Amino acid sequence: MDDGAIGLLEKTSSLEAACLRAVRLQERLDGLLREAAEVQVQLSRADGSIEGIPHYSTIEGQAHELGRQLSREVQARQMNELAALQPQTAKCPDCGTRCELHLHRREVNSIDGPLPLQEVAAHCLCCRRDFFPSA
Numbered sequence: 001m002d003d004g005a006i007g008l009l010e011k012t013s014s015l016e017a018a019c020l021r022a023v024r025l026q027e028r029l030d031g032l033l034r035e036a037a038e039v040q041v042q043l044s045r046a047d048g049s050i051e052g053i054p055h056y057s058t059i060e061g062q063a064h065e066l067g068r069q070l071s072r073e074v075q076a077r078q079m080n081e082l083a084a085l086q087p088q089t090a091k092c093p094d095c096g097t098r099c100e101l102h103l104h105r106r107e108v109n110s111i112d113g114p115l116p117l118q119e120v121a122a123h124c125l126c127c128r129r130d131f132f133p134s135a
């Protein structure tokens with residue numbers, strides 16, 4: 001086998017591994033969502049928020065709130081991952097001075113409600129201003 005064929009095999013193997021990982025993660029997520037739904041139903045009976053035969057709007061409202069909670073959790077984690085990937089410094093957009101970056105926590109009002117986010121910020125000593133490289 002020549003180098004080209006070996007390289008092709010390695011690429012194919014790497015793609016198959018990535019595909020298999022994605023399939024396993026999707027199966028895991030599907031299972032976790034089913035479990036979360038089951039726990040939500042049990043919780044609603046245990047805390048009395050759903051008793052007897054409720055109106056469908058009550059069931060729908062509780063389910064929707066769980067979806068919003070999951071959305072906020074995903075948004076916060078995605079932003080934390082992005083913040084961790086940022087470089088250590090960035091140039092000030094005004095004067096071009098290279099400034100150290102630090103993590104800045106702030107509350108954001110997403111379409112699914114408020115959540116705390118970590119984002120990268122810097123303070124330029126020359127301009128005496130803060131800036132957000134990812135904005």
Ligand SMILES: [Zn+2]
Pocket residue numbers: 092093094095096097124125126127128
């Ligand atoms: Zn500056």
